[in-house]
Amino acid sequence: MRILVIGAGIGGLATARALTADGHETVVLERAPALRTSGAALSLWSNGTAVLEDLGVSTDGLGAPIDLLEQRAWNGRSLSRIDLTHAAAVHGHPQLVVPRRDLIRRLAEGLPEGTVLFGKECTGVTADGDRIRTEFRDGTTLDGDLLVGADGYRSVVRRHLWQEDSPLRASSWATWQGLSRIGIDTATSRRGLMVVGPEGMCGLMPAGGGLLQWWFDVPYSPAEPLPDSPLAALRRRFGHWASPVREVLEAADEADLDFFPHYRRRLPRTWSTGRAVVLGDAAHPMPPTGGAQGGNQTLEDAWALARALRRAPDVPRALADYQRSRSRQAALAVRLAGTEPANRYHPLLSRLTPGALASRAYTRWLRMVSTRLSQAPQPGV
Template sequence: MRILVIGAGIGGLAAAHALRTDGHDVTVFERAPALRTSGSALTLWSNGTGVLADLGISTEGLGAPIDMLEQRDANGRALMRIDVSLAATRYGHPHIAMPRRNLIRRLADALPDGTIVFDKTCSEVSQNAHATSSTHGHGHDAHSAHSAHSAQVTFTDGTTAHGDLVIGADGARSVVRRHVWTTDPTTPTGWATWQGLSRFDVDTDLGRDLDVVSSRRGLMIVGPEGMCGLLPAGDGLLQWWFDVRRTPDEPMPTEPIAALRARFGHWAAPVPEVLAAVTDADVEFFTHYRHKVPRTWSRGSVTLLGDAAHTMPPTVAQGGNQALEDAWTLARALRRTPGIPEALTDYESSRTQRASLTARRAGSETTNKYLPTLSRLTPDALVSRYHTRWLRLISTYLSDRPAHRAPVRA
């Protein structure tokens, strides 16, 4: 089967690898001139690392393992501790915080040269009269009875590409999604993130004060001004972010770090120390968007995955994980279900409910809200067990795998 993937992000690259392994002829088209390695860091939970293991992608050296999440208030008082190692032990796959670029490069390196075509911006997707015809089998010669391709992608340079299946993995501003749903369903949540990925030498006084850099735990610090998150990302790197209430029409500060220091500088350590050590050159900014996830992600021989199918804020750290889930599930559906329409129905029935549950939780922005009384009254053991169960509820991969109770160390 000839498959065109639009977008060389996490989901698109993972889908390309899985589908090529099954014998399909896959090309990934990326609008950027090279791999997009921005995006600070991300966390893969057991569902994401489990999918990578199933795809044969090693997580060795990608980042730092995470066993514990601690929530504090702005004064440094402990509110909650979530033992996420319970889920890693139960499911047999670790939790790892890593620079996004590490994962992108690892996935890209698993593909043969020429699989990714750069400088190709999709402008339009169209389908011919055979768009809903069935396609059987899984190899390069596995086409329907007619020889006509069922979908066409047009690029801004005037060139076109044809395939039996087009996968829109082109992110939160997806062009392919407009073909499937006709409109952009996303709306801002009223929150935004300033984030960075900075190196802290653990042998310096500052590095020793920021012991989280060399730990296996993450900090989530909440207050009336917003939320600060800190996670080790491996190799002396610290992922840091500040979530603040913000509307898209607010003017951007000319000096974002100075603005963050004015807003959060009075918080307890280690927040002021982090802000004192980073610069505007380290900062990335993005507005949070959300939408109701439809039950249908496909139209004819065109389907969606990742942010194109379920744009969500980063507040539950599932964006990359859900994209990996989509890639794994789509490949499985094409493997076990004859015919593109039937396979896409299988894919949607396996993913839409779980992605919708994840997107609703993320879109509520609950983890950003200052609720100290509720946090203190929730027993740590209860929230740790809930986190373990939550991962299975939102994961097609973990739901289809028996629990693994042996200790896991990344």
Template structure:
């Protein structure tokens, strides 16, 4: 089949690789003038690295392995600790923090040079029998058998299918940076989540001397940005325990990006006819579970496997993909939206349960998000596996969405 993909972010490149490997003809259209290099760092849990492995992509030599996530109070006391290294032992896939630009580079490596058409903003799409046509802002068109909207939470494909007003603002936004900050934490495999009355801070070593850092604050779309955001962050969080003051002292205004977070209710049927959605276009969610990029990779994995099945009606395979993904992604989305990590003082779980008990509970909790699948034989591609995550301040963060 000839398949059009709108969007060349993580989801668009991943599904293009999967579909090309299955023998389909693929064209990708991206509104940016070139491959994007922003977006800071991404946390790829074991389920994400399993999909990447199936794509023939290794993260060896890039990013930084994350073995544990510790949640601290703003005065430096340990609130909870989670050992996530056990997932690599159990499933064979590590959790890694990697710069988004490096992940995109690895997803693009080996793809045909003419696969992605840059500077193409999709404005509308039409279906006529067994063909679907995308029209771009320069007046050009592209026609194929199927169209996949992988164009993020501002998705034009989703607006075409669902109409306006289906994505809603969350209650918080994030100031973040990816910087060469020389503190002890930067050279470790330990990810910190710190919460207090002023908001939340995350610190995640991303390899090559880089530290992914962010500050979550209450936000609504009507809120104006502060004139000097870094000064505002220093005034708000600078009294917190080390290493927060050191990070703020080393940060520069050039490091800063802001993202207001959004969510949408996941639908049982995402697409229509020969059009479907993938990733944030279908399930925008706050980053409190660290699963945005990972669930996008799982979307690509499941969709490609549906499209290799023999069926005279390809649109039925798209509906089967949506039906397969709905139970899990709706659960993950609801949990991300309801996660109290940023705004409530968590219960005294660290005092009530020792770390060994927390790790056991974490493994059981993971199974609610991704049904574990037995490891395949050596000659079979691995499926996405269960990943650790948690409803609480020790949950990781995903990429900042704007790939």
């Protein structure tokens, strides 16, 4: 089949890798003039790294492995720990923190030359029997047997296919994040640190090569203007927190900051119509909390869509099977992320949860939100 993929982000490139390997003629259409390598880092849990292995994407030298997640109170008191090596051993795949640009490049490396076309902004979608046509800002059109919308939470494909779509809603939180070389122990460790307090949350993760992924989650309303100096505002809000938060704020540079409001949207009743389908944030946007599953769920979608097309006798059956295999897991990940659990300050509850129990619960939860991991036999968890 000739398959058109809108968007050359993680979902679009992963989909192209999977479909090209299965012999489909795959064309990725990206509105930007080149690969979008902006953004900080993302967490790839066992389900995400399992999909990368299946796609033939090597994780050697990619990002930094994470063996432990520690939660602390704002004053430095340790609240809880999750041993991530338990999940890695049970599921057979590691946990990594990876700069987004490195993952994008690694996914793109394995595609045939000419697979990705740049400067192609999709403006319209028209179905015609067994073919589907996409229209672009430059006046050109392309026809295919299947259209995949991997164009993010403001998806043009989703908007054209579902005219009465549910609105995109901002939650009450937003993230200021950066990826920098900051000289604290966490940057070169195998440990992630989450610090919570009444003012919000700070997360710190090593991302490989001495880079530190750092972020601050703060209450947010779209009606309020953003501060003229976000870094100064963060220093006022979190500057009294214990080490290493204050060291990160002192070393951070305003130019490193990116702003991401947290958005939610009700999952569509159907992820496809005719010969068009959506995946990733176009299907199920979620805040980067509650396990930070956004990128992992996108990779799972790409894997599941390719598997469904490989197994089903026709496209409509394949698209139905794809949604059936992913909707429950994605909905669970969306629900947990929507509660913004990492941003809730409950120090007593955290201290009362034994580390071994939290580690086993996390391992089981990963399988619950994963189509890929649920396919493999699992030892006792």
